[in-house]
Amino acid sequence: MTPVVELAGVAFAYRPGQRVLEDVDLRVEEGEFVAVAGPNGGGKTTLMRIVLGLERPASGQALLFGEPAHRFSKRRLLGYLAQRSELGGDAPATVREVVSAGRLAAARLLGPMRSRDREVVSEAIARVGLGSVADAPLTTLSGGMQQRAFIAKALAGEPALLVLDEPTTGVDTESQESLAALLDRLHSDLGVTILYVSHEFGAVERFVGRLVLVRRTIVFDGPPSDLPGVWHDPSHVHA
Amino acid sequence: MLESEFMRLALGAGAVVGLLAPAVGFFLVQRGQSLVGDGIGHVAFAGVAAGILLDVSPILAALVAAVLGGVAIEVLRARGGAAGDQALALVFYTGIAAGVVLVSSAGALNVDLFQYLFGSILTVTSGDLVVIATLGAVGLATIGLLYRSLAAVVIDEEGARVAGVPIEALNITVATLAAVTVALSMRVVGILLVAALMVLPVSAASRVAWSMRSTLLLAMAIGIGSALVGLTVSYYADLPPGGTIVLVAAATFGMAAVAGALRGR
Numbered sequence: 001m002t003p004v005v006e007l008a009g010v011a012f013a014y015r016p017g018q019r020v021l022e023d024v025d026l027r028v029e030e031g032e033f034v035a036v037a038g039p040n041g042g043g044k045t046t047l048m049r050i051v052l053g054l055e056r057p058a059s060g061q062a063l064l065f066g067e068p069a070h071r072f073s074k075r076r077l078l079g080y081l082a083q084r085s086e087l088g089g090d091a092p093a094t095v096r097e098v099v100s101a102g103r104l105a106a107a108r109l110l111g112p113m114r115s116r117d118r119e120v121v122s123e124a125i126a127r128v129g130l131g132s133v134a135d136a137p138l139t140t141l142s143g144g145m146q147q148r149a150f151i152a153k154a155l156a157g158e159p160a161l162l163v164l165d166e167p168t169t170g171v172d173t174e175s176q177e178s179l180a181a182l183l184d185r186l187h188s189d190l191g192v193t194i195l196y197v198s199h200e201f202g203a204v205e206r207f208v209g210r211l212v213l214v215r216r217t218i219v220f221d222g223p224p225s226d227l228p229g230v231w232h233d234p235s236h237v238h239a
Numbered sequence: 240m241l242e243s244e245f246m247r248l249a250l251g252a253g254a255v256v257g258l259l260a261p262a263v264g265f266f267l268v269q270r271g272q273s274l275v276g277d278g279i280g281h282v283a284f285a286g287v288a289a290g291i292l293l294d295v296s297p298i299l300a301a302l303v304a305a306v307l308g309g310v311a312i313e314v315l316r317a318r319g320g321a322a323g324d325q326a327l328a329l330v331f332y333t334g335i336a337a338g339v340v341l342v343s344s345a346g347a348l349n350v351d352l353f354q355y356l357f358g359s360i361l362t363v364t365s366g367d368l369v370v371i372a373t374l375g376a377v378g379l380a381t382i383g384l385l386y387r388s389l390a391a392v393v394i395d396e397e398g399a400r401v402a403g404v405p406i407e408a409l410n411i412t413v414a415t416l417a418a419v420t421v422a423l424s425m426r427v428v429g430i431l432l433v434a435a436l437m438v439l440p441v442s443a444a445s446r447v448a449w450s451m452r453s454t455l456l457l458a459m460a461i462g463i464g465s466a467l468v469g470l471t472v473s474y475y476a477d478l479p480p481g482g483t484i485v486l487v488a489a490a491t492f493g494m495a496a497v498a499g500a501l502r503g504r
Contacts, residue, residue, distance in 0.1 A: 052401050075403025082397045091269055091445050091454040093394060101391035105402035109388045137449065153395070157402055 002066040003027050004161050004193045005051050009060035012046055020046045022217050024060070030160075033187045033194045033207065035224075038214035040199050045083065047214055048165055048197045052078065065160075076105040079159030079192075081150050083166040092137035095130050095149045096121065102153035124152040127189075128182060144175025148182065155186065162186075163195045180204040240474050249360045249470055251368050253484065255375035256420075256427045256436065257466030261444075261458035262382050263420045264437025266413050268445075269393040275312060275414075276434030278327050279421045281334035282308025284430050286422075287355045288341035297355065302422035308334060309418035313410050358429035358481030360470070371423050378416055389413065390451055427466070428481035435485040436462060443492040446499030461491050 005028035012021040020043045028034055038044045049055040050062050053069035062069040065077065072078075079102070100113065100121050107117040125134045128148040130141075138146055147167055154162055164183075168176040184207035187194055196204055205211070205224050213220040220227060240246050267275050286304025290297035308330055315326030342352060354362065363371070382389070391399050392409055400406050417437070424433040444457035469484030476483075 054401065075401065078401050078403075080398050080401040082395065091265075091393075091451045092448060093390075093451045094449075097390065097451050098394055100387065101394040102398070102402070104387060104391040104399065105404055109404070110384045111387075113387065135450070150395075153398070163401075 001030060003029050003063075004032075004065060005195070006063040006066075007047075007050070007057075007060065010047075010050060010057040010062055011059045012043075012050060012055065012057050014046075019058075019216065021050070021057075021214075024214075024217055026212065026218065026221070028193060028195065030193055031191050032209060033184070034196065034210045034212060035204050035208040036195060036197045036212045036214060037200060042215045044197050044199075044214045045165060048163060048195065051195065052080065052163060076157055077160040079154030079157055079162040081147075081154050081162075081164040081167055083169065092139060094135050094137055095125060095141070095152075096134045098138055098149050099125050099152045099156050102156035104157075106157045120158065121156050124156040125149075127155065127186065128152040142175070144171050144178065147171055147175070147179060151179075151182070151186075155190075155192075159192060161193045161195065163197070165197045166199065167196070168198065180207055183207065240471065245361050245363075246470070246474060248363045248365060248368050249480065250467060252360055252363045252371050253427055253466035253470050253480075254463050255371050256424045257463035257484075258459050259375045259378050259462075260420050260424055260433070260436040261440035261462035262379060262455065263413070263416045264434075265441045265455045265458055266389050266393060267417060268438055268441040269451075270396075272316075273438045274327065274434065275309075276417055276421060276437040278312055278331045278334070279305050279309045279418050280430045280433045281331045281338070283334075283418075283421050283425060283433075284338035284355070285334045285341060287352075287425075287430070288338040288345065291351075292341050292345035298422060298425065301355070301425060302419065304334075305418035305421045306415055307418075309414035309421075310411055313414035317407065317410065354429075355425055356429050356431050357479065358425065358427055358432070360427045360480045363426055367426065371426070374419055374423055378419055381412065381416060385409065385412065386455075393451075428484055432481055432485045436465070436488060439485070439488040439492050440465065443488070443495035446492075446495040447502070461488065461495075465491060 005026060007024050007026040010021060010024040011019055013019045024047065036044050036047065046055065050057055051069060053064060053072050056070045064072045065074065067073060103117050103121050107113055125131055128151055130145060130148055130152065133141060138149055168179060171179065183194060186192060209223060211220065211222065211224045211227060212218055264276060267273060283301040283305040286301035287297040289304065290300030312327055312330050388404065388409055391404060392406055396406060420437065421433050424436060428436055440458040440461035443461050444454045448454035448457050465488035466484050469487040470480055472478065473480040473483040
């Protein structure tokens with residue numbers, strides 16, 4: 001079966017001679033829940049941007065569902081939660097309006113949403129437990145609830161690959177636990193492939209099947225249980 | 240007031256621009272581009288000057304210049320973060336400088352120029368109103384059709400880009416709509432005040448609205464309200480219509496800001 005993500009010998013530099021990534025090989029199969037961790041500046045966000053086709057590798061190959069990532073034709077299959085997702089503008093967008101924005105690529109671009117699209121949006125809101133505040137302005141909710149709304153937005157497109165970049169930044173410990181449990185549930189219920197990128201794997205470690213540590217190249221790739229004890233301390237990868 | 244044909248035409252033009260300017264301005268304000276309308280206005284001034292110099296319709300020349308300027312601003316903005324701000328400054332100053340040079344060359348640095356700088360809604364003809372109403376209807380219909388797409392870009396541009404939404408085409412559409420709005424609004428409030436009608440109603444609405452959609456609709460209501468009230472006040476108090484319309488919009492913003500503060504927003 002075609003892997004969801006396939007990187008082979010990928011290298012990348014923002015400036016000549018300063019490689020952020022080097023000789024990266026990564027293969028993610030359908031239905032996997034993979035945490036990509038590493039120190040800040042270690043190249044994991046760049047890696048994720050290459051996976052999503054937002055950057056082209058300087059050398060090597062990046063494939064999404066078997067197609068070159070930078071000209072991937074079925075982008076509606078991708079759900080993305082950007083680092084520190086926050087609302088653009090100062091209009092008081094409601095949870096439903098934010099989540100509806102995630103349905104756009106899967107629905108038509110012109111005119112009002114069809115009833116099927118509205119149902120999918122409502123389902124996505126219910127899945128993340130925000131049904132009771134669906135019509136509340138997002139800015140009136142806590143940081144954890146806002147992240148849930150952005151996860152619902154990514155889900156509203158019914159993606160085959162969900163990529164989350166530092167989803168727990170600025171979220172309290174309790175909400176981090178609850179977000180990790182939510183992602184585990186979504187993974188089980190929907191069978192969606194999840195790529196969870198973070199500088200620490202903390203709460204999500206016990207839910208993922210595979211952990212990938214990035215420090216310019218991949219320094220560990222396997223189940224969390226195989227990780228040497230000392231490496232559970234994220235500061236280790238800074239060494 | 241309504242017995243006078245010039246006031247009926249003025250109210251018609253004011254109503255169209257009062258609805259369209261905040262509707263387009265909504266998407267500029269939400270993307271932190273409140274001054275883009277001003278930048279396009281400066282380029283439109285160069286268009287007016289070119290029109291006078293070449294003896295073609297100044298409004299038509301302004302429309303062409305505004306569209307070119309709006310698209311140029313968007314293309315330059317999309318190419319680089321901090322450079323986007325400088326791109327706006329470049330277009331601003333080049334536009335106004337070209338306008339001054341062209342209008343001086345045409346020997347038109349006179350009172351006629353003032354109608355474009357400060358508006359001349361009381362001289363709108365029935366032909367003008369047909370053009371304003373037609374382009375206004377096209378603009379509003381475009382926003383109605385593209386509302387969900389444009390809102391998605393405002394909410395999360397990067398997420399929309401990853402999902403394959405045609406961001407560049409949508410941003411160029413907003414720039415073109417802004418340019419058409421500037422060209423149409425020149426007769427109502429003038430080049431110098433055109434951005435005010437695109438920004439103030441939106442800022443006012445976002446202080447008291449409860450959703451994005453309600454912000455847009457409320458901004459349009461404030462826009463048309465400001466235009467009609469401003470024109471009425473200017474008629475009875477013998478004040479300049481363009482300035483009065485903008486002052487009414489500014490007063491509405493003040494009231495909305497107080498109301499918003501009382502509600503804790």
